[in-house]
Amino acid sequence: MAVSAPSTATEQLPGSGATSTGTRATRLLGIATLVSLLAVALFGLVLSPADVVQGDAVRILYVHVGTVWVAYLAFGVTAISSAAFLWKRTTSLTWDRIAGASAEIGVVFMGITLVTGALWGRISWGKFWVWDARVTTTAFLFITYVGYLAVRGLGGSHQQRGRRSAVVALLAVLEIPLVHFSVKLWRSVHQDASVTGRESDVTLDGLMLFTLMLSTVAFTLLFVWWVLHRQRVLAMLDALDDKGLDLALAERRREGSAT
Amino acid sequence: MDHLGFIVTSYVLSFGAVAALAWRVVTRGRALARQLPEEDKPWI
Numbered sequence: 001m002a003v004s005a006p007s008t009a010t011e012q013l014p015g016s017g018a019t020s021t022g023t024r025a026t027r028l029l030g031i032a033t034l035v036s037l038l039a040v041a042l043f044g045l046v047l048s049p050a051d052v053v054q055g056d057a058v059r060i061l062y063v064h065v066g067t068v069w070v071a072y073l074a075f076g077v078t079a080i081s082s083a084a085f086l087w088k089r090t091t092s093l094t095w096d097r098i099a100g101a102s103a104e105i106g107v108v109f110m111g112i113t114l115v116t117g118a119l120w121g122r123i124s125w126g127k128f129w130v131w132d133a134r135v136t137t138t139a140f141l142f143i144t145y146v147g148y149l150a151v152r153g154l155g156g157s158h159q160q161r162g163r164r165s166a167v168v169a170l171l172a173v174l175e176i177p178l179v180h181f182s183v184k185l186w187r188s189v190h191q192d193a194s195v196t197g198r199e200s201d202v203t204l205d206g207l208m209l210f211t212l213m214l215s216t217v218a219f220t221l222l223f224v225w226w227v228l229h230r231q232r233v234l235a236m237l238d239a240l241d242d243k244g245l246d247l248a249l250a251e252r253r254r255e256g257s258a259t
Numbered sequence: 260m261d262h263l264g265f266i267v268t269s270y271v272l273s274f275g276a277v278a279a280l281a282w283r284v285v286t287r288g289r290a291l292a293r294q295l296p297e298e299d300k301p302w303i
Binding site for chain 2: 008019020021022023037041044045050054056057059060063064067108111112116117119120123188222224225227230232233235236237239
């Protein structure tokens with residue numbers, strides 16, 4: 001029996017490249033991400049031991065540290081992509097879309113960081129929120145990137161959107177060193193870097209360190225998977241926008257020639 | 260386990276939010292991909 005090949009995009013297999021933003025590579029990446037995130041939950045909640053000082057509250061930090069790392073990474077990628085977009089030889093809108101996708105994901109992860117930090121703070125400090133230098137500058141960074149996303153949503157052509165938001169991204173990224181070094185610049189109740197800090201005398205149990213590293217790897221994989229899919233969604237939204245504009249112009253020309 | 264409520268809440272909120280938003284990106288991508296020809300999908 002002869003089997004005819006699919007002739008249109010809608011006849012493709014569900015979830016294949018023609019009817020989704022997925023490819024074989026992103027599917028493999030997605031599986032790796034899912035497995036590693038499940039492992040984070042297993043190690044973070046069950047297998048890793050309680051901390052000598054913090055007790056079980058340390059389990060929240062496996063999510064908190066992983067997500068803040070990805071938020072920094074995402075905002076860094078946004079800045080680099082924005083610089084690449086502004087660079088005269090590479091004014092491809094793909095860079096702008098990567099910047100936008102990365103910032104959206106960074107805002108999600110920064111939001112999770114603030115929420116998990118508040119829950120950890122309630123246990124450790126007795127309060128959900130303190131006007132501490134690290135906590136306050138982190139909230140300010142979050143608000144800045146919400147503002148960046150608002151700037152992306154303003155009107156104009158795709159190139160105008162790209163230029164405008166790239167400038168904002170390159171200014172916004174300057175806040176990250178301020179957030180990171182806020183614990184050194186001002187008196188802070190937030191702890192300094194425990195694992196990577198040069199002056200740190202903290203020693204972590206092997207399983208705790210493994211869980212922390214696993215968390216950063218898992219959330220980084222999730223970030224890469226998410227950016228790939230989201231920037232493809234943004235590319236299709238731009239393409240639909242262009243087609244809508246072309247249709248409107250053709251309609252206007254038809255109206256003009258009829259009168 | 261001490262503070263079980265706070266710990267479980269932090270994991271449920273974090274993983275739940277990520278799962279919901281990731282699912283939304285995938286479904287949005289599928290809906291948009293059906294409306295566009297292949298030349299607008301260079302990853303194919």
